[in-house]
Amino acid sequence: KAGVTQTPRYLIKTRGQQVTLSCSPISGHRSVSWYQQTPGQGLQFLFEYFSETQRNKGNFPGRFSGRQFSNSRSEMNVSTLELGDSALYLCASSLAVGIYNEQFFGPGTRLTVL
Amino acid sequence: SQQGEEDPQALSIQEGENATMNCSYKTSINNLQWYRQNSGRGLVHLILIRSNEREKHSGRLRVTLDTSKKSSSLLITASRAADTASYFCATDPDMGRRALTFGSGTRLQVQP
Numbered sequence: 001k002a003g004v005t006q007t008p009r010y011l012i013k014t015r016g017q018q019v020t021l022s023c024s025p026i027s028g029h030r031s032v033s034w035y036q037q038t039p040g041q042g043l044q045f046l047f048e049y050f051s052e053t054q055r056n057k058g059n060f061p062g063r064f065s066g067r068q069f070s071n072s073r074s075e076m077n078v079s080t081l082e083l084g085d086s087a088l089y090l091c092a093s094s095l096a097v098g099i100y101n102e103q104f105f106g107p108g109t110r111l112t113v114l
Numbered sequence: 115s116q117q118g119e120e121d122p123q124a125l126s127i128q129e130g131e132n133a134t135m136n137c138s139y140k141t142s143i144n145n146l147q148w149y150r151q152n153s154g155r156g157l158v159h160l161i162l163i164r165s166n167e168r169e170k171h172s173g174r175l176r177v178t179l180d181t182s183k184k185s186s187s188l189l190i191t192a193s194r195a196a197d198t199a200s201y202f203c204a205t206d207p208d209m210g211r212r213a214l215t216f217g218s219g220t221r222l223q224v225q226p
Contacts, residue, residue: 090157105157110154
C-alpha cells in the first residue's frame with residue numbers, strides 16, 4: 001500500500017506570492033491533517049479535513065487555507081507569503097476524524113520564502 | 115503554544131546504551147503517542163498509550179504514562195546508530211479542540 005505523498009518536495013517563493021501544496025493520503029484514509037514545522041515553533045497543527053469538510057482548525061491566520069477533494073486528496077494554500085512562512089509542511093492521513101490514533105505522515109514539502 | 119515539552123532537548127549516547135526521553139503535558143488526554151523524525155523528513159508513529167494504561171512495550175521501546183503527573187517517558191533499550199533521530203510526544207486532548215498536539219522534541223544522537 002502506497003504511503004502518503006506530498007508534492008512538491010521543495011519550493012522556493014518570494015514574499016507576497018502564493019503557494020499551493022498537495023497531499024495524497026493512503027488509500028482508504030479519509031482524514032487529512034496539515035502541520036507546519038519550524039525550528040522556533042516546532043510542529044503546529046494547521047487544519048484537518050474529512051469528507052471534503054474542514055473539521056478542525058489551528059491558530060493560523062486566514063492566509064492559510066485548505067480543501068479536500070472527493071478522492072480525499074487535499075491541498076493547502078498560503079497567500080501573500082511572508083518570510084516567517086518558511087517551514088516544512090507535513091501532511092498526515094488517518095482512517096477517521098476526531099479519533100487521533102496513528103497518523104501516517106508524508107515526507108513533507110520544504111517551503112522557502114525569500 | 116505546544117501542549118508537551120520534552121526533556122532533554124538533546125541526548126547523546128553510545129550504541130548499546132539505553133536512552134530515556136521524558137514528556138510533560140498540560141491538559142487531560144485520551145492518549146499520548148510517540149513519533150520519530152529523521153533529519154527533517156516525515157514523522158513515523160512509534161507507539162500509542164491510552165490514558166487508562168500505565169505502561170506499554172513495543173520491541174525495544176517502553177513507554178510509561180503517569181496521568182497524575184501529566185508526564186510520559188520513552189525508553190529505547192540497546193540503542194543503535196539507526197535510532198539517531200528526533201523523538202516527539204503528541205497528545206490527543208479529551209476536551210476542547212480535538213487536535214493532535216506535539217511537544218518540542220528530543221534530538222537523540224547514538225554514536226557507533
